Amino acid sequence: MSLRYLAKKLFTLAVTLYVTVSFNFLLFHVLPGNPVQLLARSGHFDPAARAQLVKLFGLDHPLIVQYFIYLKDMVHGNLGFSYVYRQPVTTVLGGAIGNTVLLVGTATLVTIVVGIWLGVVAASRAHSLSDATITVTSLGLWSMPDFFTGMILIFICGVWTHILPISGLVTPGLVTGTWGHLVDVARHLILPALTLTLVNAAEFSLISRNTLVDVMVEDYMLTARAKGLSRRRIIWRHALRNATLPIVTATALYVGMILGGAIQVETVFSWPGMGLLIYNSVVQRDYPVLEAAFLIFAIAVIATNFISDLLYQVLDPRVRRA
Amino acid sequence: MSDAGGPTGARLPDEEMTRDAEFTSRARRGVLRSVWHDPMGRSGLIMLFIVLFVIMIGPLIFPFDSQSFGTSAASILQPPSRAHWMGTTELGQDVFRQFLVGGRISLYVGLSATLIAIVLGAGLGLVSGYYAGWRDTMLMRVTDFFLVLPTLPLIIVLAALFGQSILVTSLVIGLTSWPQTARIIRSQVLSLRERPLIQRVRSLGAGDLRIMRKHILPNVAPLIFANLALVLSGAVLAQAALAFLGLGDPVQVSWGTTLHNAFNSGAMSEGAWWYVLTPGVGIVVMVLAFSLVGHSLDRVLNPMLRGER
Numbered sequence: 287m288s289l290r291y292l293a294k295k296l297f298t299l300a301v302t303l304y305v306t307v308s309f310n311f312l313l314f315h316v317l318p319g320n321p322v323q324l325l326a327r328s329g330h331f332d333p334a335a336r337a338q339l340v341k342l343f344g345l346d347h348p349l350i351v352q353y354f355i356y357l358k359d360m361v362h363g364n365l366g367f368s369y370v371y372r373q374p375v376t377t378v379l380g381g382a383i384g385n386t387v388l389l390v391g392t393a394t395l396v397t398i399v400v401g402i403w404l405g406v407v408a409a410s411r412a413h414s415l416s417d418a419t420i421t422v423t424s425l426g427l428w429s430m431p432d433f434f435t436g437m438i439l440i441f442i443c444g445v446w447t448h449i450l451p452i453s454g455l456v457t458p459g460l461v462t463g464t465w466g467h468l469v470d471v472a473r474h475l476i477l478p479a480l481t482l483t484l485v486n487a488a489e490f491s492l493i494s495r496n497t498l499v500d501v502m503v504e505d506y507m508l509t510a511r512a513k514g515l516s517r518r519r520i521i522w523r524h525a526l527r528n529a530t531l532p533i534v535t536a537t538a539l540y541v542g543m544i545l546g547g548a549i550q551v552e553t554v555f556s557w558p559g560m561g562l563l564i565y566n567s568v569v570q571r572d573y574p575v576l577e578a579a580f581l582i583f584a585i586a587v588i589a590t591n592f593i594s595d596l597l598y599q600v601l602d603p604r605v606r607r608a
Numbered sequence: 609m610s611d612a613g614g615p616t617g618a619r620l621p622d623e624e625m626t627r628d629a630e631f632t633s634r635a636r637r638g639v640l641r642s643v644w645h646d647p648m649g650r651s652g653l654i655m656l657f658i659v660l661f662v663i664m665i666g667p668l669i670f671p672f673d674s675q676s677f678g679t680s681a682a683s684i685l686q687p688p689s690r691a692h693w694m695g696t697t698e699l700g701q702d703v704f705r706q707f708l709v710g711g712r713i714s715l716y717v718g719l720s721a722t723l724i725a726i727v728l729g730a731g732l733g734l735v736s737g738y739y740a741g742w743r744d745t746m747l748m749r750v751t752d753f754f755l756v757l758p759t760l761p762l763i764i765v766l767a768a769l770f771g772q773s774i775l776v777t778s779l780v781i782g783l784t785s786w787p788q789t790a791r792i793i794r795s796q797v798l799s800l801r802e803r804p805l806i807q808r809v810r811s812l813g814a815g816d817l818r819i820m821r822k823h824i825l826p827n828v829a830p831l832i833f834a835n836l837a838l839v840l841s842g843a844v845l846a847q848a849a850l851a852f853l854g855l856g857d858p859v860q861v862s863w864g865t866t867l868h869n870a871f872n873s874g875a876m877s878e879g880a881w882w883y884v885l886t887p888g889v890g891i892v893v894m895v896l897a898f899s900l901v902g903h904s905l906d907r908v909l910n911p912m913l914r915g916e917r
Contacts, residue, residue, distance in 0.1 A: 313766075434891065
């Protein structure tokens with residue numbers, strides 16, 4: 287990977303981040319009906335209180351000055367003050383980010399492993415019965431809203447039987463050692479992670495299947511078969527390796543989908559992460575938290591795409607040598 | 609129009625144009641037939657027909673009265689019975705009748721959002737691919753920016769800011785679902801504009817608008833249709849998620865809103881599976897029908913488009 291390429295990519299990353307932050311300002315501070323103005327115009331204030339609010343949010347400044355104040359706050363890591371929790375937004379988010387990373391990270395890993403494995407099985411028997419079964423099942427699972435899949439799992443594992451906990455991060459009031467605590471969290475993690483995995487692994491397997499099927503008709507695959515290599519070796523070593531690039535790109539796109547799913551799944555399972563925070567801030571109209579949470583989601587997706595771009599360069603020998 | 613080509617030179621593209629038109633209309637009929645002969649496509653079309661039939665005719669036979677509430681404790685959250693085929697809600701309302709009406713709202717929002725997304729996406733893709741150059745660069749920068757933004761969180765933020773009527777929901781979903789379409793259409797147009805037919809029509813003096821409308825649009829139309837079915841299934845899913853999170857229209861009760869009510873009324877812990885499964889299965893069948901048709905169209909069209917190029 288050349289330095290010049292890296293510099294170009296970093297520049298694009300910086301521009302994208304800047305545009306995202308500005309887009310956020312546009313949404314929450316400029317467009318008509320934005321929450322800050324609504325709050326200051328709400329009918330229940332006496333003039334003195336309103337004047338104070340206007341000053342507090344800097345509404346007495348022209349928009350362009352507000353924009354620079356906003357940018358300055360961003361650089362200083364000041365994301366505002368939650369209406370509901372009466373704490374800085376950074377404090378509110380800080381407690382939730384880790385839980386979402388745990389849930390989304392687990393789900394993404396399992397999704398990639400299971401998705402690729404199913405894709406390989408389907409592609410190696412392309413146009414057979416098991417291929418059709420995997421494809422149709424995947425489409426069926428993909429057609430299920432994440433929250434509905436979660437609700438069904440709650441019925442199966444929490445209401446009809448009591449195999450697994452269906453709500454929260456830990457069992458309330460449970461007193462155990464560190465190991466017991468870890469096991470408790472892991473048990474609570476199973477259902478939300480499974481929900482996210484079911485929906486996303488389904489589509490992921492479709493992508494890896496289609497990519498692999500495209501690779502299988504290449505000439506070098508015929509050569510590999512002519513050399514007398516085993517079927518298993520051809521698929522796992524030769525086909526999958528060449529299908530890596532599209533799969534890496536797909537993974538980056540998936541992070542956005544999985545984060546969207548996390549909002550629904552965390553709501554259904556009361557998993558105390560960013561998704562549940564977004565849901566609560568929508569219900570309670572806690573706009574500063576909503577604004578910051580959206581910004582963090584957007585930045586996470588942008589960062590993942592950036593990393594996948596770099597990875598693409600590292601993985602592709604044609605680009606590496608150039 | 610330039611005279612350089614002379615009479616014979618001018619007739620040649622005309623002939624080709626008619627042949628081209630014949631080809632597309634023949635191909636289009638072939639596409640429908642191929643989708644029907646594809647097991648995936650056929651099951652999708654059949655499911656789609658059933659869904660449409662049920663939600664269009666159903667409410668006429670089993671009208672839903674939103675003001676009819678259960679009057680006693682014994683009428684709420686009742687399991688399926690002869691009086692209430694799919695049981696009752698926490699307010700004693702008939703789940704089945706609510707289901708029939710709710711499907712219309714889900715489909716309505718999905719369709720209008722898709723219409724917005726397709727018009728925007730296809731329009732931008734067409735302009736971007738046809739003009740290429742700086743217009744293309746600029747439009748694709750914007751497209752890539754929206755492609756990267758996480759869609760569902762963006763939809764949630766917009767709905768939280770701008771309200772919960774079905775009009776706003778349709779707009780919000782439509783305005784965030786176009787980038788994929790724009791990308792697909794653009795790449796197809798890019799390859800079409802280099803074809804000899806387009807070059808010749810242009811040399812005859814046809815204007816950009818005319819070329820786009822008469823020669824490029826008909827050729828990307830099948831692609832737009834395949835994409836439409838997939839965007840539609842995504843839009844129905846997005847609407848369901850919004851409504852489930854409490855951002856649906858509180859008056860126009862869609863399937864997602866029913867699930868929101870079920871979840872928040874404690875129907876889950878009461879074991880009221882009928883209240884959850886009925887609207888949920890509705891969403892799944894509708895989305896599955898659209899995506900089966902979409903995938904099948906895609907499968908039929910892709911080799912065809914590859915051959916054309």
